[in-house]
Amino acid sequence: MAQSPTVNGQTSIVTLTMNPALDITTAADVVRHTDKIRCDGARYDAGGGGINVARFARVLGASVTAVFPAGGATGAVVTDLVAEADVSIQRVDIGSPTRESFTVNERSTSKQYRFVLPGPRLRFAEQGLCLDLLRKAAATAGFVVASGSLPPGVPPNFYQRVADICREADARLILDTSGTGLTHVRSNVFLVKPSVRELRECVGRTLDTEGEQLGAAHELIDRGMAQVVVVSLGADGALLVTADENKRFSAIPVQAVSGVGAGDAMVAAIAVGLSYGWSLSKSVRFGIAAATAKLLTPGTAACSRADVERFFEQSREPTDITAVSR
Template structure:
């Protein structure tokens, strides 16, 4: 619901008030759901992206998706699609990310998004909603999306935060919060792994989700279901950029499930995609060879 034209570049050092000469920019279609669709395609799967976009940046975003061969439908809106700007500081290796709020969507535009989405759900195995909501969109919008998916027998995967997460109270198959997002959702500190597992299980008990995958960043991930949980160790890779790592993880989990992987192996596949994205510069996402290599390295007995 809040796509972006992602721009990435680098400069020697970031200094306040100084004019900083940058390297050649890289442009990518961005935003959570769009990144998910891009990664699914990279990994050999089939995804269809549905998103609102407007203005010159929205047209550029759509053109980039078309050039990458990602099937999609752009829902025209009056507002101008946001741009996100990422700068790598060469001297320190630090990365600076500037994320704008996005255009305000009026109620009729929101309804058009839902109507278009409903029209493209036939035959889908999973519906993934990933990212933030732009201004003007009511905070419980993803609940409408969850109900729409349930009505058509499609499993719904959600990766969002804040009020949008708190107000989605039913119909989610798999929820993928970070620890911070989970803490904000349940409204209490989660200092230990036991508390994190209990918070995830509470969401399952309340029927808000069937499965919760908690991203722990550098500490790995937790998979929690009604009856069991599993902790996954992080995959150690050289980190160049964190842009899109969470979206890559979600994409590979969904694709793994479509391909018939057990839930545990799908999460491993997702972690491999997230780690592979950490290895690429700027706003570039994972590369298929890296994902498959990392997945095989961490899978017991090399099972696929």
């Protein structure tokens, strides 16, 4: 069995981002078609699910290594921004440029417009190099977080290959993805964090009630896909489901600046809590606190550790749910 190194009693975390992005955030008075939209100065952040998780976990004091492919001028900027966040980097050089994502906040309505590109097509050899780096990094990690979309050229069962590598390395996999990348995963996931929409995609039916959502989460566990399911409910909080328990967590109300990256902050804090050996319930409470703190920041900027700790103190213990529709 592989032994994970510890720093001050904390096991290390590795993140995998197959489709990183240079996140650009700006604001405009009004967004309308045809007209030129005069925007403010732009903010640039390294993005993509796993990279966001790595940056946020580092702010919370974790030892983190980020594995990701990158290419072109945008890939160089993303790499520099990850390094500036004091995250250890394992980069695979690719032949195509890393994608950009563009967010515009409309001041007149407080609406947010997000434009997300598909990303570069990864060659088979480039995919293999990502898995090789992950295999080496996972061998000494306590947790691996695979998060975000799969870029063009990557097969839908890619995350199952990631899950198998984590099982072989004795590292616990936390998975946060959607679409075919999620629906083609069958086993070896420790914790999966779907939204209700993503959970609906997994089971192929509407999930209008809490009982139906709990039943669907148990279905994933019964299939052997994951040991733990955390269903993110946005402003309604979250559900924690294992084979033996069902818990409901309340959200912490705040006036949001931006919802971008809140889910990644939640995953990051859950991973950090678990890396300290905290219980699932305490770790999910920490995740909700981090997601709340992230709502106060622009774009995919990292949230403040002080804000996370403040909201964690305000968070409530979960409610046990006994009735489950199965």
